[in-house]
Amino acid sequence: MLYSHVLDSETKRLHSGLEVDILKFEAIKALTPLRDIRAFAYAAPSLEEHQFAHPTIAGLWKLYDSLAPDFKWAFREYEVAERRRFTQRPVYVATADTVVGGLWIDAVRQTKHGPHASIHLFVDPHHSKKGIASALLDAFEAGVARRYAGIFCSWGKRDDARTALFFSKQGYTVEPGQNNSGSAVKLLSRPVLQNIPDSFQKAYKECSPLSSRA
Numbered sequence: 001m002l003y004s005h006v007l008d009s010e011t012k013r014l015h016s017g018l019e020v021d022i023l024k025f026e027a028i029k030a031l032t033p034l035r036d037i038r039a040f041a042y043a044a045p046s047l048e049e050h051q052f053a054h055p056t057i058a059g060l061w062k063l064y065d066s067l068a069p070d071f072k073w074a075f076r077e078y079e080v081a082e083r084r085r086f087t088q089r090p091v092y093v094a095t096a097d098t099v100v101g102g103l104w105i106d107a108v109r110q111t112k113h114g115p116h117a118s119i120h121l122f123v124d125p126h127h128s129k130k131g132i133a134s135a136l137l138d139a140f141e142a143g144v145a146r147r148y149a150g151i152f153c154s155w156g157k158r159d160d161a162r163t164a165l166f167f168s169k170q171g172y173t174v175e176p177g178q179n180n181s182g183s184a185v186k187l188l189s190r191p192v193l194q195n196i197p198d199s200f201q202k203a204y205k206e207c208s209p210l211s212s213r214a
């Protein structure tokens, strides 16, 4: 069984009138034995949903699965690696009765500007253009502004240019690829925790609510 719990939550009314709860969950690896994480990484699809102790995380994974093959990896071995990464860091979920969107940090990349969070962000197509992805990204950026120097996201082929439009509207620099694929990056302007001398980091962490966990 994969365990997680809510670390933080806020309710937002979006421009569309929809009210969403943005929930931040603890990284699954913090509470789950390694053998269960491995079982999830290699699980048969029918078992996946029942492996999550928290119904909201189960709902998030179900939504992510339903977006395949448009969004997920084409190769099994990549998917196994991605499932492992899903368990390694905190996960953000938007709910409005049911799960309507999610965001998680896939990896942290070192760049000349400092560490960048590489993210996955997706919204239930039945709820698109209601402001859900914007609300998730706002909550995430506010929460990690002192931890990462920037945020990065890339995507594969798409039928339309909405992902690129979305990120450029959020103030990201978009690098378009072929067939509406692309990537987007944003430098965060606030100070980065890693640039603070070691001797100050502990005190800095203790006095700053934003610098707790990514």
Ligand SMILES: CC(C)(COP(=O)(O)OP(=O)(O)OC[C@H]1O[C@@H](n2cnc3c(N)ncnc32)[C@H](O)[C@@H]1OP(=O)(O)O)[C@@H](O)C(=O)NCCC(=O)NCCS
Pocket (backbone or CB within 6 Å): 071, 119, 120, 121, 122, 123, 124, 127, 128, 129, 130, 131, 132, 133, 134, 135, 153, 154, 155, 162, 163, 165, 166, 167, 169
């Ligand atoms: C890209 C995505 C996350 C946007 O989610 P969303 O909740 O619909 O986005 P928002 O409602 O916050 O939209 C903000 C802006 O994005 C753009 N946008 C979103 N949906 C759009 C659509 N269907 N057509 C055109 N533009 C769109 C618009 O500029 C919109 O601003 P507006 O409402 O003022 O016109 C969503 O379409 C999605 O899940 N796509 C598939 C997964 C993906 O590509 N994720 C990103 C890579 S990891």
